[in-house]
Amino acid sequence: MNTGVETLTYMDQADPIAKAGEELVRIQYSGICGSDMHAFLGHDARRPTPIILGHEASGTIVGGPRDGTLVTINPLNGCGTCHACRSGKPNICLGRQIISMPPRPGAFAEMVAIPSENLLVVPRAELLQSAALTEPLACSWHAARLGLRLQDDPVETLSCVVLGGGAIGLGAALCLRAMGVQDITLIEVNPLRLATLKGMDGFKASDGKDADAPKDGSADLVIDGVGYAATRAAACELAKPGGVISHIGLGSGEGGVDVRRMTLHEITLIGCYTYTPKDFQETGEAIFAGKMGLLDWVETRHLSEGQGAFDDIRSGNTPAPKIILIP
Amino acid sequence: MNTGVETLTYMDQADPIAKAGEELVRIQYSGICGSDMHAFLGHDARRPTPIILGHEASGTIVGGPRDGTLVTINPLNGCGTCHACRSGKPNICLGRQIISMPPRPGAFAEMVAIPSENLLVVPRAELLQSAALTEPLACSWHAARLGLRLQDDPVETLSCVVLGGGAIGLGAALCLRAMGVQDITLIEVNPLRLATLKGMDGFKASDGKDADAPKDGSADLVIDGVGYAATRAAACELAKPGGVISHIGLGSGEGGVDVRRMTLHEITLIGCYTYTPKDFQETGEAIFAGKMGLLDWVETRHLSEGQGAFDDIRSGNTPAPKIILIP
Numbered sequence: 001m002n003t004g005v006e007t008l009t010y011m012d013q014a015d016p017i018a019k020a021g022e023e024l025v026r027i028q029y030s031g032i033c034g035s036d037m038h039a040f041l042g043h044d045a046r047r048p049t050p051i052i053l054g055h056e057a058s059g060t061i062v063g064g065p066r067d068g069t070l071v072t073i074n075p076l077n078g079c080g081t082c083h084a085c086r087s088g089k090p091n092i093c094l095g096r097q098i099i100s101m102p103p104r105p106g107a108f109a110e111m112v113a114i115p116s117e118n119l120l121v122v123p124r125a126e127l128l129q130s131a132a133l134t135e136p137l138a139c140s141w142h143a144a145r146l147g148l149r150l151q152d153d154p155v156e157t158l159s160c161v162v163l164g165g166g167a168i169g170l171g172a173a174l175c176l177r178a179m180g181v182q183d184i185t186l187i188e189v190n191p192l193r194l195a196t197l198k199g200m201d202g203f204k205a206s207d208g209k210d211a212d213a214p215k216d217g218s219a220d221l222v223i224d225g226v227g228y229a230a231t232r233a234a235a236c237e238l239a240k241p242g243g244v245i246s247h248i249g250l251g252s253g254e255g256g257v258d259v260r261r262m263t264l265h266e267i268t269l270i271g272c273y274t275y276t277p278k279d280f281q282e283t284g285e286a287i288f289a290g291k292m293g294l295l296d297w298v299e300t301r302h303l304s305e306g307q308g309a310f311d312d313i314r315s316g317n318t319p320a321p322k323i324i325l326i327p
Numbered sequence: 328m329n330t331g332v333e334t335l336t337y338m339d340q341a342d343p344i345a346k347a348g349e350e351l352v353r354i355q356y357s358g359i360c361g362s363d364m365h366a367f368l369g370h371d372a373r374r375p376t377p378i379i380l381g382h383e384a385s386g387t388i389v390g391g392p393r394d395g396t397l398v399t400i401n402p403l404n405g406c407g408t409c410h411a412c413r414s415g416k417p418n419i420c421l422g423r424q425i426i427s428m429p430p431r432p433g434a435f436a437e438m439v440a441i442p443s444e445n446l447l448v449v450p451r452a453e454l455l456q457s458a459a460l461t462e463p464l465a466c467s468w469h470a471a472r473l474g475l476r477l478q479d480d481p482v483e484t485l486s487c488v489v490l491g492g493g494a495i496g497l498g499a500a501l502c503l504r505a506m507g508v509q510d511i512t513l514i515e516v517n518p519l520r521l522a523t524l525k526g527m528d529g530f531k532a533s534d535g536k537d538a539d540a541p542k543d544g545s546a547d548l549v550i551d552g553v554g555y556a557a558t559r560a561a562a563c564e565l566a567k568p569g570g571v572i573s574h575i576g577l578g579s580g581e582g583g584v585d586v587r588r589m590t591l592h593e594i595t596l597i598g599c600y601t602y603t604p605k606d607f608q609e610t611g612e613a614i615f616a617g618k619m620g621l622l623d624w625v626e627t628r629h630l631s632e633g634q635g636a637f638d639d640i641r642s643g644n645t646p647a648p649k650i651i652l653i654p
Contacts, residue, residue, distance in 0.1 A: 084568060087479060092568035092593045150477075152414060232586065241411060241419035253587035259559065260580035262598035266419050269596045271589035 001108075003050045005042035006314075008108075008307045013052070016105065016113035023116050024062045025071060029132035029300075030107045031056035031324045032309060034166060035250065036100070040310050046101050054108035054325070055100040058122060058131040062111070070122040072131035073107065073114055074138075074280045075099040091142075091274040098274075108303060110327045117277075120284045130287055130295040132324055133167070137292065138275035138283040139248060140171030140225070144179060145279065146270050147221040147246035155180040158220040161238050162186045165193045165205065167322040168248055169225035170297065175283075176223075177202040178291040185214050187234075192319040196297060214238055224249050232256030241265040248272045303327040328435075330377045332369035333641075335435075335634045340379075343432065343440040350443050351389045352398060356459035356627075357434045358383035358651045359636060361493060362577065363427070367637050373428050381435035381652070382427040385449060385458040389438070397449040399458035400434065400441055401465075401607045402426040418469075418601040425601075435630060437654045444604075447611045457614055457622040459651055460494070464619065465602035465610040466575060467498030467552070471506060472606065473597050474548040474573035482507040485547040488565050489513045492520045492532065494649040495575055496552035497624065500530040502610075503550075505618040512541050514561075519646040523624060541565055551576050559583030568592040575599045630654040 003009045018024045033056055039047035047053065055075035061067055075098050078090025085093050099114070100106030122131040151158060160181050162172045165188030173186045184203035188194045197205035206212035220243050222235040227249020235245045236258035247269055261267065275283070286292055299320035301309050306325055312318045330336045345351045360383055366374035374380065382402035388394060402425050405417025412420050426441070427433030449458040478485060487508050489499045492515025500513045511530035515521045524532035533539035547570050549562040554576020562572045563585035574596055588594065602610070613619055626647035628636050633652055639645045 089569060089593075094568065227586070227590065241421065242416060247586065247590055250587065250590060254585060257584040257586060257596075258581060259554070259574065259584060259598070260577065262596070263554065263574055263577060264600055265598065266600050267598045269584075269586075269589070271586070271592065271594045273591055273593050 001050055002039055002047070002053050006040060008040070008310060010304045010306065013109065015111045018113045021115050022113045023064055023066065023119065025057070025059045025073060025112050025114055025119070026062050027057050027107050027109060027112055027327050028059040029057060029129050029324050029326060030054045030303070031132050031136065031167070031322055032313060033136060034168065037310065037313055038250065041314070048102065051100065051102060052105040052109050053100045054106035055098055056132055056135040057107035057112065058128050058134070061119070070125060070128055070131070071119040072122055072134045072284060073099070073112065074118040074120065074277065075107070075135060076274055077115060077118065088276055088278060091276055108306060108325060120281060123288055127288055129298065129300070129324065131284065133171070133295055133298070133322065134280065134284045134287060136167045136322070137171040137175065137287065138280045139272070140168055141175045141283040141286070142275040142279045143223050143246040143248045143272040144172055144175040146272055147223060147244045148179060150244045150268060150270075151220055153220065156182050159183045159214070159218055160185070160221045160223070161214050161219040162223045162225060163231045163235060164188065164225035164249065165190070165197045165321060166225060169223070170197065170321045172223040172225055173203040174292045175286075178286050185212060187213070190316050192316070193321060196319045196321070200293070200297070202293065208234070217241070219243055221246065227251035229255030233258065236261055236267065239267045241267070243267050245269045246272050298322045298324050300324050300326055328377055329366055329374070329380050333367060333637075335367070335637060337631045337633065340436065342438045345440045348442050349440045350391055350393065350446065352384075352386045352400060352439050352441055352446070353389050354384050354434050354436060354439055354654050355386040356384060356456050356651050356653060357381045357630070358459050358463065358494070358649055359640060360463060361495065364637065364640055365577065368641070375429065378427065378429060379432040379436050380427045381433035382425055383459055383462040384434035384439065385455050385461070388446070397452060397455055397458070398446040399449055399461045399611060400426070400439065401445040401447065401604065402434070402462060403601055404442060404445065415603055415605060418603055435633060435652060447608060450615055454615055456625065456627070456651065458611065460498070460622055460625070460649065461607065461611045461614060463494045463649070464498040464502065464614065465607045466599070467495050468502045468610040468613070469602040469606045470550050470573040470575045470599040471499055471502040473599055474550060474571045475506060477571045477595060477597075478547055480547065483509050486510045486541070486545055487512070487548045487550070488541050488546040489550045489552060490558045490562060491515065491552035491576065492517070492524045492648060493552060496550070497524065497648045499550040499552055501619045504529040505613050512539060514540070517643050519643065520648060523646045523648070527620070527624070529620065535561070544568070546570055548573065554578035556581070556583030560585065563588055563594065566594045568594070570594050572596045573599050625649045625651050627651050627653055
């Protein structure tokens with residue numbers, strides 16, 4: 001439980017109780033997200049302490065007619081009645097809720113109560129760890145889909161750049177590849193992470209200055225998985241005339257957007273938030289079908305070691321784009 | 328001719344000579360654009376002095392097989408060979424040229440030499456003054472089209488807001504109406520202009536604070552025809568979750584973009600620059616078919632009075648959204 005700034009406490013809590021339409025899930029894998037980090041650092045007003053963080057989880061249904069079924073959790077619900085929800089976009093519902101934000105506790109826990117409609121069945125036990133990546137990869141999938149939707153040219157001819165080699169950025173590179181893009185460059189400045197990324201197939205990894213760095217004005221699509229003024233400024237420079245920037249990162253709230261260049265060269269910036277239920281399902285299916293690669297770039301630690309994992313991510317002291325906690 | 332900061336000189340120049348593929352047009356109507364104003368004020372590096380400004384013109388072909396044909400001028404050419412040009416988008420060609428920017432003199436003149444492919448025939452003489460509005464209205468048409476293209480809901484259900492009641496903003500309101508939008512609010516803070524706009528049919532005009540002002544988070548599409556930090560900030564507040572901002576204005580180069588709100592609520596900002604040849608043609612056809620209304624909101628002055636017209640626009644001392652100069 002996040003009990004104060006940069007403080008996590010491993011403690012006993014009463015098991016949650018499933019309401020009508022909900023099921024209980026015993027959590028087996030629960031990933032640490034960038035937004036968990038923001039909350040941990042005290043920067044996320046949406047997640048006041050004390051709160052159980054965590055919203056990237058997979059596990060097993062406990063009790064009820066589906067007892068024992070392996071699932072991954074879509075942590076997001078809309079109100080179900082507004083125009084956005086009725087249009088299949090609960091991610092932009094003004095009443096949306098995500099576990100790990102009040103009033104709903106998160107998945108750095110042994111048990112979670114969650115609506116049945118939020119559960120995607122995982123077909124085989126050996127996929128359960130990768131299934132915990134469905135949520136972050138669905139964010140990437142959504143951003144890639146929105147960015148590719150605006151392209152006039154065939155997907156296999158496009159040049160795409162992804163900024164940030166965390167799970168969202170790496171995931172975006174993998175999603176673009178799964179969607180048919182051939183020319184993908186992933187830019188990561190942390191040398192530990194970059195070394196991990198350089199060993200992977202299907203995309204180039206660059207520090208943004210080396211021989212593999214893309215040229216300014218060369219990208220049909222830039223996915224900013226970081227979201228600071230510096231990455232937005234880089235995205236505006238990298239995008240070609242008519243190009244698109246999919247902006248997922250929540251690093252800082254403003255700055256870096258070169259509106260003059262965007263206007264004179266018809267660059268489009270798309271704000272991207274999470275995923276639709278359809279994105280979540282398609283992402284899970286792509287993972288289970290092996291289209292996202294081996295997904296072996298994950299480090300696992302026990303939930304009781306959560307504080308150390310957060311500290312290591314904060315200090316940049318881990319090569320893995322994702323740490324998953326195991327309760 | 329723009330001979331220095333805030334200085335226009337009415338002077339004799341040799342008539343231009345039509346090259347192969349070009350025709351000579353005797354200019355009869357030539358509108359003053361916001362970008363002419365930027366150049367006049369010394370703020371447009373793309374238009375160093377001395378230069379003949381003006382790129383919104385209509386007139387009559389002089390000489391050749393089409394002698395006497397009434398036309399309006401598309402002032403923009405791409406290189407013709409790059410990918411953008413071959414895709415019908417010379418407006419984002421890196422080698423694009425517009426008359427009134429070196430090396431091509433503009434249309435505040437008696438004669439212009441221009442490629443035949445840039446000429447759109449005007450069907451009747453009484454349409455020739457309105458035909459000079461094809462260029463600015465094509466900018467509006469393009470921005471409206473790009474903004475509506477991203478909407479999932481039927482056009483007649485959309486709420487649209489336009490910022491700025493100059494020719495581009497007013498034109499955007501008229502284009503949206505011609506495209507089937509029912510709920511359009513045009514925001515203009517200059518009281519002289521607002522009074523002119525309030526008398527027009529088909530949209531609401533507001534100062535942004537009165538009873539007709541749209542609510543924050545209510546607009547499916549915001550068209551920013553001004554492009555300063557303050558209007559971009561307003562656009563970000565006005566757009567609803569999932570909404571779109573079409574950004575045409577070239578007021579200032581950065582600031583005002585609330586990227587956090589754009590990301591959390593999936594707002595898209597589209598940089599819009601001029602128009603494609605297809606937009607230009609469709610705009611002309613809409614004007615000639617009467618779909619843009621009477622277009623009687625134009626003030627005309629003689630070309631020799633250009634300095635005074637620029638001075639009046641600068642001081643906000645004119646109610647008309649557009650002044651057209653007559654050589």
